[in-house]
Structures are given as C-alpha cells and as structure tokens.
Amino acid sequence: MNIIKSTKVLFLYKFMQRYASSQALATDLKSIVGNDNVATSTAVREQHSHDESYHPGHKPDVVVFAQSTDHVSKIVKYCASKRVPVIPFGTGTGVEGGVTAPQGGVCLDLSRMDKVLSINAEDFDCTVQAGVTRNALNTYIRDTGLQFPIDPGANASLGGMCATSASGTMAVRYGTMRENVMNLEVVLADGSIIKTAGLKGRSRKTSSGYNLTNLFVGQEGTLGIITEATLKLHAIPEAVLAAVAPFKDLQGAVNATVAIMQSGLPVARIEFLDENMVDACNRFSKLNLDIAPTLFLEFHGSNSNIEAQGQIAEETCKSYECLQFAFATDVDKRAELWKARHNAWYAAQALKPGSKGYSTDVCVPISALSGIVTFAKDELKRLNLLGPIVGHVGDGNFHVFVIVDPTNPKEIELVHQYSMALAKEALRVSGTVTGEHGIGVGKKKLLIDEFGAAGINTMKAIKQALDPMNILNPGKVL
C-alpha cells in the first residue's frame, strides 16, 4: 500500500516538475516570438503530437508558430542553450511518425511562414517560405502558365515535402523533390542560417562544392529547419489526356507499365490500383470502374502530339490484354479520377470503419516490379490481411495500405512484420525501403540493411557534426 502511495506521489511530483518546466519554457518562448505565437493548450499540443499514420502520438511541451526565419533562428538558439528538442511541423500529413515528440520539447509549426517570396517565370523557378502548401503555390502561379507538379495526395507544406523528399503521381515525368529543389534556406542546430546552393543561387546546374541541397532534402528535420525553398517550375501542358485501363491480371498491368516506360513515351502519370483498391475507390469516390487490376494514365503534350501518345499507350496496353482502354478528355472527368486517386488512402481505411491504415512504401528497379507486387499479394493472402495496393508504378514505387484494428496490438505487430518482410524483399531485388514517405520512427531498423554499418556510421557522423547535442527531431531516422 505504502509503495503504491509513494509511486503515486513520485508520479505527481514528476508531472508537476514537467508542468513547471514547460510553463517556464513557454514564458521564455513568448518573450522571443510574442504571446500569440506560442501555444500550450492540450488541444493544440495534441493536434501536433501525431501525423496521419498509426504511429503512437507524443505531445510536445509547447507549440511555437514561427512567423519568420529570424523567429526560427532565435527559437533554435534558445533551445540549444537549454538542450530542448525542436521538432519541425509542416502540415502533419507525414506517415512515418516524423512529427511526434517522444522526448517532449518544442514543436516548431511553420504554417504561418506562408509567403510566396518570388516567381521568376522566365527562369521557371520560384522561392517560397516553408509553410506554403503545394496547392497554395499552384493557385498563386496559375496565371503564369506554370505549375509545381509534385503532388503527394495531401496538401502538404513545401518545407515538409523537401524534408521528406516527397513525390507522388507525376514524379515519373517531372521528378521528385530531389530533382526539383534548387536551393534551400536552412536554420542549423546552433541557430545559424545557410543557403545550401549559394547565397543567391538559382542556376539550373552547379558543380560548386558539396551538394548541401540534397543533404537537407529528405533529412526529416534531423539536420536543420528548412525556412525557404527555391523550386523548379514547369510549363502547364497545352494538351492533357487521361485514360483508364483495367487488365485481366496484375502481371498484365505491370508488364504494360514496363513496356510503356521502355518505349520512351513521356507518360506524365501511370498509376496502378489492384482490384481491392479499385473497389475501395468506387465506394469512397463514387466511381463506377470495373473491379480489376487497373492503370490510370495521363499524357501531357501539345495538341498535335497528345493523341499519338495516347494511341501508343493504348496499343501497348492492348498487347498485354487490357480488358478495355477508355480515354478521359473531359476536364471534370480527369479531375474526378485524380481526386479519387489522391483519396485512395482514405478510401482504403473506409473499407473497415474504425480501422487505421498502415502504409508500406517500397521502390524497386522497374524490372523487379511484377515479382515484388506478386510477393506482396501472396504474403497478404498467407497472413489473411486486407491490403489494397496502389502504386506510382512508372517509378517502380508502390504502397500496400494494410487495414488494421488500432486497438489490437497483435494485429499491428503482424502488419509490422509484413511491412518489414516486404521492405527486405525490396532490398533483395536492389530497391529501397522507402520511395517517398521517409524513415521517421517507422523504418529506422531497416536502415542498417539498406546501407550497412559503414553507411550508417557516415550518416551518424554527419548528424554529430551538424547537431552535436541532438536537439533536432531526436529519435527520428537514425
């Protein structure tokens, strides 16, 4: 009895101590960035404790809404002086637990840094603050005839997209964030500010110094806080044509993809949905597609060549026994199709109300795609799991959205094992454990298999050099 009582007292004491220190932290931060930019309410901390995944949330002690690079620099400098963790937060749409705060600390929300700083239409580039979302940027530049085509399904922040090296349905044509970031402004762990590609750099190519830009693309907030990004823009095509092609079997759809890629056709989108995913999209997005392994395709070109592109794709799909090949030229029909594709994650989860999705994200050389998708499906069947499959197959990248009961730890463990087995199969065939979602907390254990000890030690040496006190998003990636 006494032991229980003293444990309770100790718990209460620790709670009071943490509460007092987080209050002191908030008071100091308010003096740096102003009262309106600091939140300590449970609701705001809860909202910033998790992303869109099944990974358990952890609340930060304080949430700070930065308004400028100067704010970020001052906050990081202060946190360094107190050895307080800093966790950057864009829009919280990540899926590997990257924004959770397992050690508490300050969640640095960048959504109020939402200014488009410059558009250089003649150079096809722009510079934005980190909190600008991809949709906001595309709305802002609509009249220039340009677009920023990297499209994770969610309306993510461009800072978050840089930090996770995001991609999406159009990477097959326009590249991922790695190919589209020209320069970054980054606040380092001591509060100093750098530009990764030169103080004013926005040239199309450079061989000057180390490639700092791509060190900070994909670092998930563990090496620095991205405050501004200079990005490549692309012309909005004169003509766009979409198509839907259901196939008799999975192999036909995947082999047609490989053949289309090998033909050199500049396909803009080529997305695979297995029969379960099509069924889920039909229900969730009110489509009426045949329930079969299906490709959604899109071609970007000029009025004079768009039909020829579509025709080559149609002939190729027919030679792999597609059941039909239906073009969608109408703007609204196309928008409906891609909206449904972007909502696939929610469609999958809606198959079982109350369930949560567990997303896998492997990427392999395209010649290995058919084999590994078959492996993924066979394993689902063996383990009796429901997992609709969707993929940016032109890049050899696909996701199994395994549906889990979040209250059933045994099922979560089983799905975790499935995800690990799939990732190891991807490595066996020379792929990667994540094509676009990153490592976060979810895939840390797999890094050693992908890079080996010497590779991991190199990453640790970089982390140690840039963040010796481990205050930047501790517990993530490495």
Ligand SMILES: Cc1cc2c(cc1C)N(C[C@H](O)[C@H](O)[C@H](O)COP(=O)(O)OP(=O)(O)OC[C@H]1O[C@@H](n3cnc4c(N)ncnc43)[C@H](O)[C@@H]1O)c1[nH]c(=O)[nH]c(=O)c1N2
């Ligand atoms: C429905 C749906 C569909 C998709 C996706 C999500 C959802 C919900 N995603 C995943 C997600 O949208 C993607 O990872 C985004 O890049 C995350 O951007 P946020 O702004 O939400 O970052 P979020 O706030 O979730 O943070 C992600 C990570 O980056 C760090 N971070 C955020 N801002 C930072 C900054 N300014 N500086 C440094 N670090 C920072 C965070 O600390 C965290 O580790 C995705 N992804 C994809 O690649 N392809 C896809 O097809 C999809 N599709």
Ligand SMILES: CCCCC(=O)C(=O)O
């Ligand atoms: C939120 C899970 C990832 C979604 C995704 O990457 C996709 O639909 O392609």
Ligand SMILES: [Mn+2]
């Ligand atoms: Mn994806």
